[in-house]
Amino acid sequence: MRIFYSIAIIFILMLSSCKKEHTWDVDSSGIDVNLVIHDISKNFFNDSIPLSKLKTDYPFFFDNSSDSIWDAQRLDPKEKLIYNESLKQFGDFKKLDNELIPIFQKYKYYFPEHETPTVFLYSSGLQSLDYPVIYSAQDKLMFIAMDAFLGEKNKFYDSMRVENYLRRNMYVERVPAQVVSAIAENIVTYSPRQQKFLDLVLYEGKKLILQDALLTDTPDEYKIGYTPEQMAWCVENEGNIWNFFVEQNYVFSDDRTLEKRFLIVAPFSKFNNEVEQQSPGKIGAWIGWQIIRKYIQENPDVKLQDLLLDMDSQKILQASKYKPEVNGNSTTKYQKKKKEGVDELYHYAE
Structure with a gap:
């Protein structure tokens, strides 16, 4: 059973890496760096x-x-x-x-x-x-x-x-x-005037995009500080996590407790349900990373400098067409019923 689980993890991570665009393959070897x-x-x-x-x-x-x-x-x-x-x-x-x-x-x-x-x-x-x-x-x-x-x-x-x-x-x-x-x-630009949950999620996502740009040959788990098993959990549950944020009206919320629950280094993220201890900490940063990656995929001509300085979070979310599929077979079970006031998010990727 442990062997099967390990194979499943590798397979999931391979699928994830296959989806990744190689937009950061630049030749910088000729740039003079005097490192002391x-x-x-x-x-x-x-x-x-x-x-x-x-x-x-x-x-x-x-x-x-x-x-x-x-x-x-x-x-x-x-x-x-x-x-x-x-x-x-x-x-x-x-x-x-x-x-x-x-x-x-x-x-x-x-x-x-x-x-x-x-x-x-x-x-x-x-x-x-x-x-x-x-x-x-x-x-x-x-x-x-x-x-x-x-x-x-x-x-x-x-x-x-x-x-x-x-x-x-x-x-x-x-x-x-x-x-x-x-x-x-x-x-990465940080704006104290833009503190919605989405702003904070994308701020963390942009910092991780810089990891993609400067550490092109480094595994994703090193960049965010996860184990391979935690990475596999995130890939498997991406749609369910985003669906949870949407249905709980968190995306445009200015509730600062969300930062402590989903954006700081912790043993697990605080979903306040029975599955939270399966999750890694700062899961919101991982979601922000995937939104920014999807934005780059949909807008391949964007410059890194402009992306890291642009704090228009709603524009990035809409232009990313981010709408990960909810996995019905996932280990994470969230409610599927829409809540009032979140309809605008469901057509962002349409």
């Missing part, structure tokens, strides 16, 4: 280097804490152990360099006005697990917390009681997706 990677912690834990020099070389790394606190941290055995664990995962950074250069080449292809950032690696003492990659396009700086990628079974995460659903993305193979996610936070 600095390991801040290598010098930080080298007690032969004066603290004053570190503060001069890396002023952005230090806050107003007293020198005695910094000196104690530099000598802390646990801090050093965490850093050494990080080096086991990252090695000599050659692999990371080979992974990041194509990302920044494609980034520069689509956004030539943005310069390649200087990348600083560091060990955060397990303090940056929630935000492992920070990027500032304006300052041309990127920071990667190496200790956020020690592997899901690492003993330090046990001591921190890190939840299992978070650990899935805490290994070094997920660094490229986290880097693009940080870039997306700078690139």
